[in-house]
Amino acid sequence: MAKEVSNGPNHVTSKPPPEPSPLRRAKFFKANMRILVTGGAGFIGSHLVDKLMENEKNEVIVVDNYFTGSKDNLRQWIGHPRFELIRHDVTEPLLVEVDQIYHLACPASPIFYKYNPVKTIKTNVIGTLNMLGLAKRVGARILLTSTSEVYGDPLVHPQTEDYWGNVNPIGVRSCYDEGKRVAETLMFDYHRQHGIEIRIARIFNTYGPRMNIDDGRVVSNFLAQAIRDEALTVQLPGTQTRSFCYVSDMVDGLIRLMEGDNTGPINLGNPGEFTMLELAETVKEMINPEVEIMTVENTPDDPRQRKPDITKAKELLGWEPKIKLRDGIPLMEEDFRKRLGILRKN
Numbered sequence: 228m229a230k231e232v233s234n235g236p237n238h239v240t241s242k243p244p245p246e247p248s249p250l251r252r253a254k255f256f257k258a259n260m261r262i263l264v265t266g267g268a269g270f271i272g273s274h275l276v277d278k279l280m281e282n283e284k285n286e287v288i289v290v291d292n293y294f295t296g297s298k299d300n301l302r303q304w305i306g307h308p309r310f311e312l313i314r315h316d317v318t319e320p321l322l323v324e325v326d327q328i329y330h331l332a333c334p335a336s337p338i339f340y341k342y343n344p345v346k347t348i349k350t351n352v353i354g355t356l357n358m359l360g361l362a363k364r365v366g367a368r369i370l371l372t373s374t375s376e377v378y379g380d381p382l383v384h385p386q387t388e389d390y391w392g393n394v395n396p397i398g399v400r401s402c403y404d405e406g407k408r409v410a411e412t413l414m415f416d417y418h419r420q421h422g423i424e425i426r427i428a429r430i431f432n433t434y435g436p437r438m439n440i441d442d443g444r445v446v447s448n449f450l451a452q453a454i455r456d457e458a459l460t461v462q463l464p465g466t467q468t469r470s471f472c473y474v475s476d477m478v479d480g481l482i483r484l485m486e487g488d489n490t491g492p493i494n495l496g497n498p499g500e501f502t503m504l505e506l507a508e509t510v511k512e513m514i515n516p517e518v519e520i521m522t523v524e525n526t527p528d529d530p531r532q533r534k535p536d537i538t539k540a541k542e543l544l545g546w547e548p549k550i551k552l553r554d555g556i557p558l559m560e561e562d563f564r565k566r567l568g569i570l571r572k573n
C-alpha cells in the first residue's frame with residue numbers, strides 16, 4: 228500500500244485501500260500501468276494523454292461523451308496498441324480494469340457548463356460517484372480535477388487551500404462550482420470510509436493549444452478575436468483578475484500529484500495575476516496592434532479576483548509553472564492561426 232499523506236484536519240485514511248483486482252496477480256498479466264482519463268478528448272485531457280502515452284509502460288483508456296471535446300484532439304493515438312477511446316457518459320456506470328483514474332470529465336467553459344446546468348451537476352456528482360465506485364471496485368487511485376471556482380468570489384487573496392470559499396449556492400455558476408465542491412466531498416468521504424487513494428487538484432485558469440476556438444473562455448476569445456480582426460470583448464468592469472497557467476505546466480503538475488503521496492487538495496496554477504484589461508492589452512500588443520478593445524456586459528457572480536497560493540505545490544510536489552503568459556500566447560496563437568487558416572499579416 229502506498230504511503231499517503233493527507234494534508235488537512237480529518238483527512239486521515241481510516242481504512243487501507245481496497246485490494247487491486249486479482250487480475251493484477253495473474254501469471255499472464257503484463258505489468259503495464261492502465262490509466263483511465265475521463266474527459267480525455269478535451270483540452271487539458273488530450274494534453275495529459277499525450278504526456279502519459281510518452282511512457283511505454285502506460286496503457287491509456289479515454290472515456291468522453293464529446294460534449295466539448297473532440298476525437299481530433301486524440302487523432303495521433305487512435306489505433307495505437309496502448310490506447311483505447313470509448314464514447315461514454317460518466318453519468319452512467321463504467322466497468323473497466325484500471326490502476327489510475329484521472330477524472331476530468333466536465334464542461335469547463337462557463338458558456339458550456341451553463342448551457343445545461345442540470346447535466347453539469349449530474350456530471351460532477353453522479354459522474355464522480357461512478358468513478359469513485361469504479362476506483363473502489365478495482366482498487367485504483369483517483370485524481371479529481373477540481374477548480375479554483377470552489378473559492379467562489381474569494382474574500383482571501385491569494386487563495387490558499389485552507390480557505391473555504393465564498394460561493395453562491397443558487398446562482399448560475401453553482402452547477403459548476405457547487406458541483407465541484409460536492410465532488411471534492413465525495414472524494415474525501417470515499418477516502419475516509421473506503422480507503423480509496425485520492426488526489427485533488429484545484430486548477431486555476433489554464434490555456435493553450437487545442438482550446439475550442441469558440442470556447443468562450445477569455446484567453447481563447449481574445450486570441451480568436453485578435454486573429455479575426457474583431458474587437459476584444461472585455462467584460463465589465465475589466466479590473467477583475469485571473470492567473471493563467473500554460474497547459475504543459477498544468478499536465479506536469481497533475482502527473483506529479485497523481486504520482487506523489489499527498490491527497491491534496493492542492494492548488495495548481497500560475498501566480499502571475501492580470502486584470503482582463505491588461506490581458507486584452509497584452510494580446511493586442513502581441514497579436515494585432517490594430518484591433519479594438521471594447522467593454523461588454525458581464526455575467527452574474529463573476530469572481531472579482533483570483534490568484535493561487537502555490538506554496539503547497541512547491542513544497543509537496545516540487546512543482547511550479549515555467550511558462551510565462553507572454554511565452555505561452557505565441558504557442559497558442561500558432562495553433563489558432565493554423566485552425567482558423569489565417570496567417571500573420573507582417
Ligand SMILES: NC(=O)c1ccc[n+]([C@@H]2O[C@H](COP(=O)([O-])OP(=O)(O)OC[C@H]3O[C@@H](n4cnc5c(N)ncnc54)[C@H](O)[C@@H]3O)[C@@H](O)[C@H]2O)c1
Binds near residue numbers: 265270290292318431
Ligand atoms: N481549463 C481550465 O482552466 C480549468 C480550470 C479549472 C478546472 N478545470 C477542470 O479540468 C477539467 C478539464 O477541463 P478542460 O479545460 O480540458 O475542459 P474541456 O471542456 O475541454 O474538457 C472536458 C471534457 O470532458 C468531456 N465531458 C463533459 N461531460 C462529460 C460527461 N458527462 N461524460 C464524459 N465526458 C464528458 C467533454 O466532452 C470534454 O472532452 C474539467 O474537469 C474542468 O472542470 C479546468
Ligand SMILES: O=C(O)[C@H]1O[C@H](OP(=O)(O)OP(=O)(O)OC[C@H]2O[C@@H](n3ccc(=O)[nH]c3=O)[C@H](O)[C@@H]2O)[C@H](O)[C@@H](O)[C@@H]1O
Binds near residue numbers: 433443449460463467
Ligand atoms: O480556473 C478556474 O478555476 C475556472 O476558470 C474559468 O472560469 P472563469 O475564470 O470565469 O473563466 P473565463 O470565462 O475565461 O473568464 C475569465 C474572466 O474573463 C472575463 N472575460 C471572459 C470572456 C471574454 O470574452 N471577455 C472577458 O472579459 C470574464 O468576465 C472573467 O472575469 C473556467 O471557465 C473554469 O473551467 C475553471 O474551472
